[in-house]
Each structure stands twice: as C-alpha cells, then as structure tokens.
Amino acid sequence: MSDTVARAAPARPRSKAHAAFFDNLGKNNPVFVQILGICSTLAVTNVVANTVVMCLGLIWATAMSNLSVSILRKWIPPRVRMIVETLIIAVWVIIVDIALRAWLPDISRQLGPYVGLIITNCIVMGRTEAYGLANPPGLSFIDGVSAGLGYSFVLLMIAVVRELMGSGTLLGLRVLGKWWTPWSIMVMAPSAFFLLAIVIWVVRGKIMKEEKK
C-alpha cells in the first residue's frame, strides 16, 4: 500500500489527489453530471435529518469500499470483480446498519430500509469500478470521500428546500411562522424530480458553460 502511494507521489505531487477530490465535487459530480444515485435523491430528501444520515452512510460506504477494492485490486480476477465489489460494498453498509440498530435505534427505525439500499446506490459501485480498481488505496479513499461529498451537497440543497417549503421547518425546528402554508407537494416524491431537474439545468446550463469558455 505505502509503496504504491510513494511511487505515485513524486511524479505529480499534489495534483492527483487534488483532482481525485475536486473533480467529484464539480465537473465530474455523481449527481448532476453522471446522473447517478437519483433513486435515493427522490426517497430521502423530504426531511433534512434523514438526508444527513443517508449522506454520512454513503460517504462512509463509498470511501471504505473504494479503499478495500483498491487494496485487493491486484488479486481480484477480472471475471469475478463485480461479485467481489458488491460483497465488499454490502459488508461496509451492513456495518452501518448494525451500528444504527444497536446504538441509534430511533434513527434506524426512521430510515427503515434506506440504509440497506445504499448497497444498490450506483455511485458506490460506479466509483469502485471506475476508480478503485485502477488506482492506489490512498487516492481511492480520497475519491470515495469526495464522491460522497459531491452527492451529499446536492442532496442537502434539495432537502433544505423541500423541508423548508413542505413543512416550514429545518431539522424539525420551526423556521417559518404560522403564516406559511406548507406545500404538500414538496414532501412527496414528484417535487424532488422538479428540484433536481432545476439544479441540473442551472448547474450545467449556466455555471458549467461559463467555465468552458
């Protein structure tokens, strides 16, 4: 592990880690560029608290899976690589599920099956396939964390708008007064479609176009 990092390091000292980290937040963002992880964007963003737990779970799962796959990448036969990746991802996610059940039973009950569904989040599998299999462990870990962060900040943006407009609260605390009539549509799945579409449109149509120029 350490020698691969050492070998990679002298060539271009900081730019590789830098790219691994920042690409996933911006020009290679899993949600608004690769359009991955959309299912959970719809499912868990109507209450900010659930979104936060989901995001932490995903950052953990992507980082640890990417790290493990990267460590094993020289021994994994190409033909069974997907089975092994799925297995590794499932292990890291189930650890989260077991920990929540034992020590945070209330949150575990609220999230229900969503934690287990991190296993099927395309972002995790996508990063292990595209990055973990081809890069040293240190970089893979950074890539996993940043892919999780890139997913998280988009989800949190949507969740804040949905909870604020749908319930008038943030993290369960009342922010908007009695005068605010909650928009029921905001706590239901269709609103996540609209908001996600708006985010993608604004980011790709406005911000990314300007960067290209």
Place this chain on the structure above:
Amino acid sequence: MNKRVSLVLFTIAVTVVFIAPISFAYLLTRPIVALNEEVYLKRAVLAAAGLEVPASNADAKALFDGRVEALPAPAAATGPAPEPVYRVNDASGAAAGWVITRTGPGLWGDITAVVGFAADRQRLSGLEFLKQSETPGLGARIGERWFKEQFRGKRGPFSTVGEGEPAKENEFDAITGATITSGAVKAIVNAVVSAAGSLPKEGTP
C-alpha cells in the same frame, strides 16, 4: 480447469474473510438490539398508560415489570391474530388502567397503535404508535407529540376536525394533507374504544 478452480476458491475466500467480521458484529450486538426492541414496546405501553417514562432503558424496564401485567390474549374465532392487552396497576396493585395494542392498515403499510385507557375503560390515558410507514412530513406526523397528546383525557368514538381546534371531547385535529392516515388512525382508535368495553371483568376495583 485450474484457473476456474482458483477463481471459485478466491471468491469463497473473499466471502469468508468479509462475512466473518460482520457475523461476529451481528452476534455481539444482538442482545443490545433485542433489549432495544423490548424496551421500545415497554416504553410505548407506559407512555400510553399516562405514566412518566424514565430515561434509562433499565429503569423503564423495571417500571414496566413492576406495574404492568400482560393479560392472556382473548382467543379470536376469526379475523386477525389477537394483539396483546395490558393491565396497568397503581402502586398498591389495584387496576388503574388498561392498554390495548391494535394494528390496522395505513396509507403505505400497517399502523400499530398502543392505546391506553383509564380505569373506567372509556377515557383515553394516552396514545402511542409502535409501527407506521406513513409519508414523512405528512402522515408520519402522527408520531409527533402534539398529535398524540390531543387524545389524552378524551372519550371515543372519535371524529376528525379538518381545520381549527377540536372543540368536543370526541374530536381530534386531523393532519392536513394526510386524509387517509388521519382516517386510518380514527378507525384503529375507534376499534380499540369499542374493544375496551369487553375487557375481562376480573381485577376491576
């Protein structure tokens, strides 16, 4: 051939290596999870009975074991399996209340309610929900304190008030935007209210 065998062996080895710690963690936390589940039910029964629930798991369990008695479930001839009924005793051992659990259909899945009655079997001493999978932010708000508290001290059968404050003692404030969930709660609570009249007579003060 040799390559295939090593492929299978590798897959088996990786599976064992990764599954072993997970199984170990599962076994290690199993008693904690079981206690969580047990105390979750006991807390709901105590809260529905109108008792103050202690913060620690051990204290809540001790209070339940000291004050609450599970009654033998009445044998149901037809329909769904009978659900537990509890008798709540006061400090001297006399019956001070009754708690009935009941499951009914909600919008997305079953709702399990825990309904507490005072000794007269008519006035509600509290309402809790053990299980519900209603829409977060809408129907799931039946789990919020204000919704559950409004039943305390009231007498069924209930009807809902759409807007404004419930005035009569058999009315409760429905959740706007969650008509089906509110109706489901009404149906479950009213079924329990009518079942409370036929509780076993022995042990009444």
